Amino acid sequence: MTTAVTLPTEQASQIVEDLGQINRQMIVILDFGSQYSELIARRIRETQVYSEVLSYRTTIEQLRKLNPKGIILSGGPSSVYDQGAPKCDPEIWHLGIPILGVCYGMQLMVQQLGGEVARADRAEYGKASLYIDDPTDLLTNVEDGTTMWMSHGDSVTSMPSGFELLAHTENTPCAAIADHNRKLYGVQFHPEVVHSIGGLALIRNFVYHICECEPTWTTAAFVEESIREIRAKVGNKRVLLALSGGVDSSTLAFLLHKAIGEQLTCVFIDQGFMRKYEPERLLKLFQEQFHIPVEYVNARDRFLKALSGVTDPEEKRRIIGHEFIKVFEEESRRLGPFDYLAQGTLYPDVIESADTNVDPQTGERVAVKIKSHHNVGGLPKDLRFKLVEPLRKLFKDEVRKVGRSIGLPEEIVQRHPFPGPGLAIRILGEIxxxxxxxxxxxxxxxxxxxxxxxxxxxxxxxxxxxxxxxxxxxxxxxxxxxxxxxxxxxxxxxxxxxxxxxxxxxxxxxxxxxxxxxxxxxxxxxxxxxxxxxxxxxxx
Missing domain, CATH: 3.30.300.10 (GMP Synthetase; Chain A, domain 3)
Structure with a gap:
């Protein structure tokens, strides 16, 4: 299964600086290789609080600089007692910031604070009934006997000093624990998955009641901040946008046009891999209805020739990515000059394109590349353009909300996702x-x-x-x-x-x-x- 991408900590610091004061309220998820880390982030964003997934190796100094309102330690495939198991800096427990450990994160909290974790007599996978011993604080409004999703072979056998039992299941005596004074909490289950019936209530308790966050991560706030950031970054320079007609690039076109107006030039490169009638529909919609000029480039023969004889999907994506950049560079010389290339890269694109990240000391794999996205993994290292990617922090549903808020028609807002390489990756083998x-x-x-x-x-x-x-x-x-x-x-x-x-x-x-x-x-x-x-x- 997919494990999580973890952003370099220096990039994390830059992200927070770029977000501006309105998004200073944030929850940090420290990733230990869980398949659900990004899902935790998405659930927190559903509460209208910003969240980011960072490496468990993020230092105490960097966390202090980020100044999160709360920290969540993700699950992971390791056992805390294994040699080389991933561990966070133990100084994290003294930051005075509320912390929630989920599954492996809870076990690590217990181990580093003096408790004990061991192989469970009976592992738990799938649905389990949660019986609540303390219905306050973290478990406020979580119904006794509710279903939670379990996925663990280890269990807490002894709680650290200062911790109290919050809940248990039939097979797990310590399913939820807390040190109320230090605001340290742990759950053995996964509240972020849809199968956990009371999971969202628990997350809301942590975010609002325990971390005392306010719902500032809103569509209006994102649009306002994005426009400010785009103007600050671009200045009086010109921006070239690869327009595909999908919700991502269309939302980006509207957002950029709102931010910088005529400094934006939209180019639609018809690489020959669009669906039937879509190129004609796209041009008519943007030029006649939206009054946003679009430069049309017919490059069908060029792309087909470049992919001749190619069957490997990663090679297809690489070639398409490189060919896109070549065409854009040619068009930029014809229409430009341009300093920036705008792309509708999303958070899932970044996640699935994450290169394998191996700890040089432990050899532990943190993130696994599933596939390269043409606008992430397919870009050349000597890219001449500077990138503008204001949507790369968003999930698809968040992009749709942004698009709708700035006037994008429903026919585009609700359009099904379509891959950048188009039909080239829906034809297996040679194109x-x-x-x-x-x-x-x-x-x-x-x-x-x-x-x-x-x-x-x-x-x-x-x-x-x-x-x-x-x-x-x-x-x-x-x-x-x-x-x-x-x-x-x-x-x-x-x-x-x-x-x-x-x-x-x-x-x-x-x-x-x-x-x-x-x-x-x-x-x-x-x-x-x-x-x-x-x-x-x-x-x-």
């Missing part, structure tokens, strides 16, 4: 003009049928994938040998996790029949019923 046409035609049918039935907003994404294999079929009493199309339709809140959608059979039947009958070169349609994790939403 050819023939395969692109097949996939475009099939994908259009999927979207048409989902839209016509009013199901579009029920799903996070709904699209088609073309596999580079052929299978035998029968059409009109004749043998066929053609491609299969995979339908991928998922539900999700933020793209970090996803579940396959239970689409009505009759809808799947109509989609399948239309694709097989209307798209030349396809004789089979299959449905992907894999969740994320273990799969990803996209196939590449």
């Amino acid at each position: 050819t003009a023939e395969r692109l046409k097949i996939l475009r035609d099939a994908d259009l049918i999927v979207r048409q049928e989902i839209n016509q039935r009013g199901l579009y907003h029920d799903y996070w994404q709904a699209f088609a994938v073309l596999l580079p294999i052929k299978s035998v079929g029968v059409m009109g009493d004749q043998r066929t040998y053609a491609y299969p199309i995979v339908l991928r339709i998922v539900t999700s809140e933020d793209g970090m996790t996803a579940d396959w959608a239970r689409v009505p059979y009759e809808v799947l039947e109509v989609i399948s029949n239309r694709i097989v009958n209307e798209v030349k070169g396809v004789n089979r349609v299959v449905y992907d019923i894999t969740s994320k994790p273990p799969g990803t939403i996209e196939w590449e």
Whole structure:
């Protein structure tokens, strides 16, 4: 499963300085390699309090400089008694800042403060009933017997001096503990996951009641701060924006246009991997309806040639990223000069593109790269532009809120996510003009049928994938040998996790029949019923 990205601590300091005074109220999550660290951050943001995920190696001096209102220690795959297990600076317990340890974070707190942790007689994975011994403070308004999500093989066998028991489960005597005087808390379960029924109430107790935060992380505050930061960073320089027509780049275009007006130049590079009719729709929408000028560049043949014979997905992303920059540099010389390149990079993009981070002393892996995003992992090291990425702190749902608040039409705000490399990563194997046409035609049918039935907003994404294999079929009493199309339709809140959608059979039947009958070169349609994790939403 995905483990968390951890920002370098010097970058963390810069982040807080850039946020401005309005976001000084923040909660820091120290990551110990948990698959849920970013989910903790998202849950805190749902309370309208800003949060960031940092490395457990963040120093005491850096934490003091960041001045968070509270700290959360994440879970992790290690055991605290293992040799080389990740540990935070023990001085953290003397900062006078409220701290909540989650799973491994709780066990580390116990161990470093003099308690004991050992292998549990019975491990707990999945749902468990939480029985509350102290219904105050951290567990205020958390119902006795509520369901919490467990995932641990170790347990606290002896609490440190000053700690009291807050709750237990059938298999875990110390499921929640607290030192009320020092405002140190620990929970063995994961309150951040959706399966934990009382989890959000617990998080709100920690954020509001214990850390005494105020809800300043709002859409209006973000827009105000972003405009200020963009103007301060860019000055009187010109900015080039890669416009794709999706909610990310469109929100960014509106935000930049609001901040710097005519200093912004939007360029739409048609790399040939867009969905059917989308380039025409994009130009009409921005130029005629929004009155934001867009430079159109037809680079279809160039990208197709660059990807000729390439089958590896990471190589595809790298080539597309490099080719994008080359085209932008050429366009900047024609239209420019430009000092800045604006991109709609989001927080999940940064997370999934995180390079493997190995502690040189322990060899411990902190973050694992899942896939490179063309605007993160695919960028060359000698990039001539300076980057402007005001959305990189946001999750997708937060971007939609920002877009809506600055006047972006609902048809764009609610548009399904579409990858930067486009159909190039929805065709497995080599990209050819023939395969692109097949996939475009099939994908259009999927979207048409989902839209016509009013199901579009029920799903996070709904699209088609073309596999580079052929299978035998029968059409009109004749043998066929053609491609299969995979339908991928998922539900999700933020793209970090996803579940396959239970689409009505009759809808799947109509989609399948239309694709097989209307798209030349396809004789089979299959449905992907894999969740994320273990799969990803996209196939590449």
